[in-house]
Amino acid sequence: MVRGVYTVAELVQRQWGDHRTGLRESDLTLSRHQVAAGAAARAALLADLLPRGAEPHLGVLLDNTPEYPLWLSAAALAGAAVAGLNPTRRGAELARDILHTDCRILVTERAHLPLLDGLDLPGVRLLVTDTEAYERLLAPYAAAKPGEAVVRPVTPGTRLLLYFTSGSTGAPKAALCGQGRLAAAGASLVAHFRLSAQDTHYICMPMFHGNAVIANWAPALVAGAPVALRRRFSASGFLPDVKEFGATYFTYVGRAVQYLLATPESPDDRSHALRLGFGTEAGTVDAARFEARFAVRLVEGYGSSEGGAAIQRTRGTPAGAIGRAAPGDDLAVVDRATGQECPPAVFSASGGLSNASAAIGELVNRGRSPFEGYWRNPEADAERLRNGWYWTGDLFYRDAEGFLYFAGRDDDRLRVDSENLAAAMIENILARWDAAAAVAVYAVPDPVAGDQVMAALALREGADFDPAAFADFLSAQPDLGTKMAPRFVRVVPAMPTTATNKIHRVALRRASFHTPDPVWWTPAPGAPYQLLTPASRAALLEQYADHGRSPVPEA
Structure with missing residues (x-):
């Protein structure tokens, strides 16, 4: 090393x-x-x-x-x-x-x-x-x-x-x-996972994300290990690649793990050299299924390209927790309004969080932060660094032993397939649709990990929701990214508002797709919109139950 x-x-x-x-x-x-x-x-x-x-x-x-x-x-x-x-x-x-x-x-x-x-x-x-x-x-x-x-x-x-x-x-x-921070991140992972020149790093996550570069390419450089590339992630090509390259280490996001588990099982699923995956948002259920099927341990982590705070999973980390603060970080869960540290989590007999309103707060790093700032964005720098602390913008809670649990992110943000999206940007695009009088975009939990995009549409007088026309509109928008199209569309008679006449996003999120209003959805990526029927809703709820999740945010 x-x-x-x-x-x-x-x-x-x-x-x-x-x-x-x-x-x-x-x-x-x-x-x-x-x-x-x-x-x-x-x-x-x-x-x-x-x-x-x-x-x-x-x-x-x-x-x-x-x-x-x-x-x-x-x-x-x-x-x-x-x-x-x-x-x-x-x-x-x-x-x-x-x-x-x-x-x-x-x-x-x-x-x-x-x-x-x-x-x-x-x-x-x-x-x-x-x-x-x-x-x-x-x-x-x-x-x-x-x-x-x-x-x-x-x-x-x-x-x-x-x-x-x-x-x-x-x-x-x-x-x-x-350069120093990237090299140090690579060295930290080499030491933590005991990587060496005898390993082969399989890079199937896109290299425009920090996941592939910071957590995979950099440790390969430090260890002197070869890297093996897949142009784009392929669930069907994953295991053949791993076998061909003799890969021992890879990084992932939760959606990729779900796709891999959906491939047909084979007697050769364990015939490979792969020993470790490191990533985010796989979920405890899918991580256990992955290890049982492929004999590969998945280690969940928390971090970002900003590098302001990091959490490492260690032995004894409870189910559902991410881990403890990485060495050198002084992480705390803080009430954003008061700046006071939140009390430890209290769990019910069934393992549920009993004091969510008190225990959940924003994760901050009160110690020395390696955050290097944003390019020409002093306002964003100031938002991240306040009162000498680094504010992550992510919600967590902490148990009495210091283990940290991810609880969500700022209300106006969505995380789809491990990509952060801004609701306002999607709303600005959907508002172009001629039939829309008002638009609200918000996150609903994904059945496995992260979020899915849901939109509430109030239509102009005399307009009806035409699913084919809406899909055509989406495909014609040049700035609509591939992760931005709503999975669920709720057609409301009028947009719910607060006492200050702002859109009542909390009510929309809490309702999710449990509403008497018509909800249209795409059962699979690229599929046409169709009504969410009682039967399809029941099947969807089974997916949530299988992964221990709820379509309604906990807090």
């Missing part, structure tokens, strides 16, 4: 001359030396292409191809920073992400070029990796060596990542991560 304070650039450089396997995908294998050489070539190209005086930022809009870790490594060597761009973003919202982070170079592939059609991206140079033009552009730099091309001096504090994370309102924020 690497010791001391170091940078990601140092970790990339240490691959030079090492001819062990460094990177694999289905039809390509690169040695660690080839990875370092490829990174050095791209760093030299980057140094020549970046305009003088410009921020050394490049946007990466790629699936999990070898080019993604090569450009991350190149940026580290050059002292540049990568903005991971989410391909589920559309139109002006995607353009905003690119321009907000001052990207002067955009690395993409032909499959994503349609996303860029018609976008106004002044001053941004496009590199399309799977083209002959790209190969010709890169060829003169083939002999470059690590450390020769630097656009900014590399220190542990040198910015390396700008990873988008959604807040409760407005556009996504770009969280900053320096």
